[in-house]
Amino acid sequence: MADAAIRFRDVNKWFGKHQVLADINLAVSPGEVMVVCGPSGSGKSTLIRCVNGLEAIQGGDLVVLGESIVRSGVSMSALRTRVGMVFQSFNLFPHMTVLENIMLAPVRVRGLSATEAEKTARTLLARVRIPDKAENYPANLSGGQQQRVAIARALAMQPKIMLFDEPTSALDPEMINEVLDVMTDLAKEGMTMMVVTHEMGFARRVAHRVVFMDAGRVVEEATPDAFFAAPKSERAKDFLSKILSH
Amino acid sequence: MNYQFKWSVLWSGQSGSWLLQGVITTLEISALAWVLAAALGIVSGALRTVPFRPLRAVGTFYVEFFRNVPLLVWMFFWYFGVPPLLPRAAQDWIFNHGAEFWAGMFALGVYHGARMSEVIRAGILAIPRTQFEAAVAMGLTTFQAYRLVIVPIALRLIVPPATNESLNLLKNSSVALTISVAELTFQTRQIETYTAKAVEALTAGTLIYLILCVGIAAVMARVERRFAIPGLIARGG
Ligand SMILES: Nc1ncnc2c1ncn2[C@@H]1O[C@H](COP(=O)(O)OP(=O)(O)O)[C@@H](O)[C@H]1O
Ligand SMILES: [Mg+2]
Numbered sequence: 428m429a430d431a432a433i434r435f436r437d438v439n440k441w442f443g444k445h446q447v448l449a450d451i452n453l454a455v456s457p458g459e460v461m462v463v464c465g466p467s468g469s470g471k472s473t474l475i476r477c478v479n480g481l482e483a484i485q486g487g488d489l490v491v492l493g494e495s496i497v498r499s500g501v502s503m504s505a506l507r508t509r510v511g512m513v514f515q516s517f518n519l520f521p522h523m524t525v526l527e528n529i530m531l532a533p534v535r536v537r538g539l540s541a542t543e544a545e546k547t548a549r550t551l552l553a554r555v556r557i558p559d560k561a562e563n564y565p566a567n568l569s570g571g572q573q574q575r576v577a578i579a580r581a582l583a584m585q586p587k588i589m590l591f592d593e594p595t596s597a598l599d600p601e602m603i604n605e606v607l608d609v610m611t612d613l614a615k616e617g618m619t620m621m622v623v624t625h626e627m628g629f630a631r632r633v634a635h636r637v638v639f640m641d642a643g644r645v646v647e648e649a650t651p652d653a654f655f656a657a658p659k660s661e662r663a664k665d666f667l668s669k670i671l672s673h
Numbered sequence: 674m675n676y677q678f679k680w681s682v683l684w685s686g687q688s689g690s691w692l693l694q695g696v697i698t699t700l701e702i703s704a705l706a707w708v709l710a711a712a713l714g715i716v717s718g719a720l721r722t723v724p725f726r727p728l729r730a731v732g733t734f735y736v737e738f739f740r741n742v743p744l745l746v747w748m749f750f751w752y753f754g755v756p757p758l759l760p761r762a763a764q765d766w767i768f769n770h771g772a773e774f775w776a777g778m779f780a781l782g783v784y785h786g787a788r789m790s791e792v793i794r795a796g797i798l799a800i801p802r803t804q805f806e807a808a809v810a811m812g813l814t815t816f817q818a819y820r821l822v823i824v825p826i827a828l829r830l831i832v833p834p835a836t837n838e839s840l841n842l843l844k845n846s847s848v849a850l851t852i853s854v855a856e857l858t859f860q861t862r863q864i865e866t867y868t869a870k871a872v873e874a875l876t877a878g879t880l881i882y883l884i885l886c887v888g889i890a891a892v893m894a895r896v897e898r899r900f901a902i903p904g905l906i907a908r909g910g
Pocket of ligand 2: 471472473593
């Protein structure tokens with residue numbers, strides 16, 4: 428596994444005196460879908476935010492797409508064009524239309540012409556199944572639609588890796604599936620994905636591997652089948668019983 | 674009461690043309706100073722929120738330095754203090770080209786830029802941090818994220834307090850009379866001197882300021898509606 432897409436090696440991170448990531452060793456292969464779960468505050472968001480440099484690590488090494496990102500002089504903006512991110516709170520830019528949101532980075536960062544960028548944007552909107560919302564402002568979209576635009580916006584940069592931080596946690600139940608369906612398509616097309624989610628159905632169907640975190644540590648790492656059938660740690664059992672009981 | 678009103682002093686003799694020149698000068702000095710204040714305010718207000726301490730310090734220094742000294746002192750500073758520091762030829766040139774106007778404009782712009790800075794900073798701080806993160810997460814540099822996302826959103830949020838600051842700037846342009854800029858207040862005082870009709874002259878000045886301010890407020894209200902962010906609580910109109 429020399430050419431993992433993402434490799435954490437003994438990664439440690441503190442916020443002040445509080446250690447939020449402890450001795451993380453993980454590798455995500457190209458095309459692999461890794462689901463990260465665990466109780467609130469266990470460090471899941473911090474873990475995936477390290478991958479695109481939104482958080483800096485303080486110990487160990489983190490290699491993304493063949494490049495160590497802790498080396499000084501590494502260009503974070505260049506890295507981020509190859510790693511897309513989708514947030515719990517959608518984060519569409521409210522003063523821009525859907526189309527403008529999607530075209531922004533391709534035009535400003537990649538230097539595409541507006542015509543090319545618009546063509547790609549419309550293709551992506553069809554792919555996330557909202558071709559008719561291009562001219563709308565985010566405020567006029569449902570949460571599920573906004574999150575699908577956010578996915579299209581990230582895909583517009585043609586990333587090699589997609590990070591998802593609880594992409595359905597802010598959604599009404601009836602909208603969760605429309606977002607998970609788009610993510611499932613993406614996984615089938617071979618996208619490398621790290622997904623923080625409590626949607627265990629999605630994990631079971633789509634993930635290649637499930638990672639369970641607690642208090643800044645990776646407590647368990649297994650295939651979905653193994654993890655759901657027989658979690659090894661007490662904490663994972665406890666977590667699963669809480670999350671699956673409703 | 675023995676005072677004899679004589680409103681005709683406002684349109685007889687040179688009064689009318691003085692008032693008109695006064696209004697024009699007030700608008701010119703205010704408009705230029707406003708552009709300077711907006712530019713300085715946006716840059717320094719944004720600097721004060723960036724994730725890089727030395728740049729934040731630069732922004733803070735500008736704001737604290739310029740807003741904590743009275744405008745009048747800045748007027749004197751730019752008019753009496755700065756020119757002697759310049760080479761002889763530059764001094765001559767400046768004094769032949771309306772030095773008091775430019776000194777007044779700089780003083781007004783730099784002072785109100787520091788106040789505008791606070792307004793813009795407050796606008797930026799009202800934007801969730803995750804908007805900035807989303808912008809840089811797609812590959813924009815910090816500068817691009819500010820220029821294309823953060824500042825445009827902030828500017829749309831701050832139209833009401835920025836209107837307030839703009840009106841203050843217009844009214845404060847009257848301080849420039851202390852360095853002999855022939856703006857509106859200067860001209861009303863000139864009419865008073867020539868006609869000894871203080872009430873009439875000052876009433877005219879007051880009404881003109883009122884009309885200018887109401888006009889600006891109306892324009893800004895249109896701007897606010899035109900650029901309102903869809904989904905935020907709709908305001909009037
Ligand atoms: N910017 C921050 N400053 C200080 N502490 C933080 C910050 N972000 C997160 N934390 C803390 O780090 C821990 C892990 O947070 P997070 O990664 O968000 O957990 P999760 O996503 O699993 O809920 C929590 O204890 C949280 O309070
Ligand atoms: Mg989280």
